[in-house]
Amino acid sequence: DVVMTQSPLSLSVTLGQPASISCRSSQSLVYNGGNTYLIWFQQRPGQSPRRLIYKVSKRDAGVPDRFSGSGSGTDFTLKISRVEAEDVGVYYCMQGTHWPLTFGGGTKVEIK
């Protein structure tokens, strides 16, 4: 199975400052057709997960543009340009290229 490794496990950020979360896969996530199926989710306390980014860098409608995704192959990053209070929660990456689908362990973001 593809192992998704996120770092750091937790992040304490001052309001208005940037944050960056790394996600590394044990195999390349490039599919035969050239697409890379890497998704980022946000899970706020007590809520269901919410998709933020799909196919590495495509931002969902309604997601603030302070969120961005980048990367290729086995190395991916979620960046928050200026953290706001509503960004508190746990962030997960997930790969959809190989069966079974697998999630990273999560990165908890809190406000300093």
Add this chain to the structure above:
Amino acid sequence: QVQLVESGGGVVQPGRSLRLACAASGFTFSNYGMHWVRQAPGKGLEWVALISYDGSQKHYGDSVKGRFTISRDNSKNTLHLHMNGLRPEDTAVYYCASGAVAGDEAFAVWGQGTMVTVSS
């Protein structure tokens, strides 16, 4: 609006069975693959199973293969998860989520989850 509503969770003894349901509304259910994802208390997300839009393809996570069966009824806009041989480690909130993996809709919509507790 687009909505997924899970039901069927509860407390069940080890070794017993349970069937979860996910009712879809606000979109053309029969056009989309569907997933089950679970989250044990205080833990991360674990993908459980996928069924294709027409039910012809199914994939399962390693920890549930051979025990759980995903199915769908497109005439009733409903997704199911049949869970047999339940174990304490299956205790989790179970979410349904929409969208085939390769599509732009993959995991775009999630339900609120239903809690399954496996305990004697």
